Amino acid sequence: MREMVLLVDLENVHKVDLARIPAHARVKIFVGAQQTKLSTTLVQQAHALGTRLEWVRIDGNGSNALDFHIACHLGEGITKSPDADFIVLSKDKGFDPLISHLRSRKFKCRREERATPAAPPEKPKLDANAQAVVTLLQRNEKNKRPRKRTTLTNFLVTHFAKKLSAEQVAALIEQLISAGKIAGTDAALVYQF
Secondary structure (H helix, E strand, O other): OOOOEEEOOOOOOHHHOHOOOOOEEEEEEEOOOOOOOOOOOOHHHHHHHHHHEEEEEEEEOOOOOHHHHOOOOHHHHHOOOOOOEEEEOOOOHHEEEEEEEHHHHOOEEEEEEEOOOOOOOOOOOOOOOHHHHHHHHHHHHHHOOOHHHEEEEEEEEHOOOOOOOOOHHHHHHHHHOOOEEEEEEOOOEEOOO
């Protein structure tokens, strides 16, 4: 799956649903110098993304200061990952000439205005073992579910009484991540059920 990078103009788009960001996407949220408040929902969703999210705070004021920062990070990202899909989330049509230029040079880049960009592809159906894992974890109280990926792996290997190998359990966990049932980082899992 191709890498995706979402560059969010938070001065321009105030409501962003990070819960809908695909599992393979990285996010950079650009916050203006005058922005002093963030919604609790955004912060919670950002926390769940772990290291896949980066905050970029603009120190100075000036006409289009935030836009220039986004353009700089976009160029830097294309240099590092030329095959990635870059999405600028902004209502500012001033990005369009730059994006048109990048597209003419065969880079995968676009601007979207919607607050829920890059809707994830249709979630894959879970096989019987993965569905059994969801059912098992749903029975546990939320605060008693494994919080780390290694703990979850060990828990499932034990639960399946060694009928599944560690590799098969790892594949199950990947299937749950792809289906959007598990998110977060290896050190801080978030269950979406």
